[in-house]
Amino acid sequence: MSFSTFLETRNLSVSYYMERTKIPAVKDVSFSMEKGEILGIIGESGSGKSTLAKAILRAIKPPGKIEPSSKIFFKGRELLSMKETDFKKEILWKSISYVPQASQNSLNNTMRVIDHFYDTAYSHGLSKEKVTEKALELLKMVKLDPERVARAYPFQLSGGMKQRVLIALSLLLDPDLVIMDEAVSSLDVATQRYILEIIKDINKNIGTSIIFITHDISISAYLSTDILVLYAGELMEEGKAEAVIKTPLHPYTADLISSVPSIGGSMQNIRPIKEGQPSLVGCPFNARCNKLMDYCKLNHPEVYDVNGRKVRCFLYGNNKDK
């Protein structure tokens, strides 16, 4: 790891140990991100996006387990080997915070919005005056009427407003990184766009780095500076967003892009992605791939470096004589 690396996972693997089977949800994922990036993590349902986010937050609960070979470096510290109390005191909320999936339900309807800010700040020793001042400033930043919303109960707010409250809350302790899991998925398209603009502004104006998890590649294309594509728990492609969207290298990324009207081109060019389950033998995408070679059926590709892009596909590996 270079000391300038902001976040780096190395061989991160997470499995859920059920009574009879082991579900490997995240497999050997190695990626890094620099400060100031908006990294979009995309993939279909079940591809391991939330599990990856929870691993960085050390929020994996049994039957889930982070495999021992995994490492997560953040600003020069290895997070998984930190004492839990140190992680909670020094990293969580203060350096890395999050907006969880289905987050609108994570607000407590019996507490006013401002009390959620007091609650979050409580264990970090901030005075009530300071928290009030900061909360109002943040509510304004996410384009809410600060005084009115601070006094409101969550049930008095729309879904989009609650989502903005949660984004404001995630910024309370000035974190370097916020992980947002499907933060706009449940909202209508106009509200989504409005919130994506706010997220872009936060990134630009206060420099907060963001990991934005979504199953919708058009959202990622719109928001992200960098994109990481997951399939069946594995990194399939990673690179600068513009390059990934304009010239996708992995057949799966290409299929995701051409299945979406807003970035795939005209309606005539839209192709639905072939259905199928991840394969347990060979390349996990082999049952759905339109560039399938015989070799992919039995062999598992590693991640290849293609001009600074990462891609897990034999089209880019040295597979001659195979």
Ligand SMILES: Nc1ncnc2c1ncn2[C@@H]1O[C@H](COP(=O)(O)OP(=O)(O)OP(=O)(O)O)[C@@H](O)[C@H]1O
């Ligand atoms: N608590 C759990 N117990 C058992 N298996 C789990 C648990 N949480 C996730 N999994 C399994 O791990 C795999 C990855 O799930 P994960 O929720 O991380 O995917 P995801 O890409 O975030 O999907 P979604 O977009 O639907 O949330 C799936 O096969 C899922 O069934």
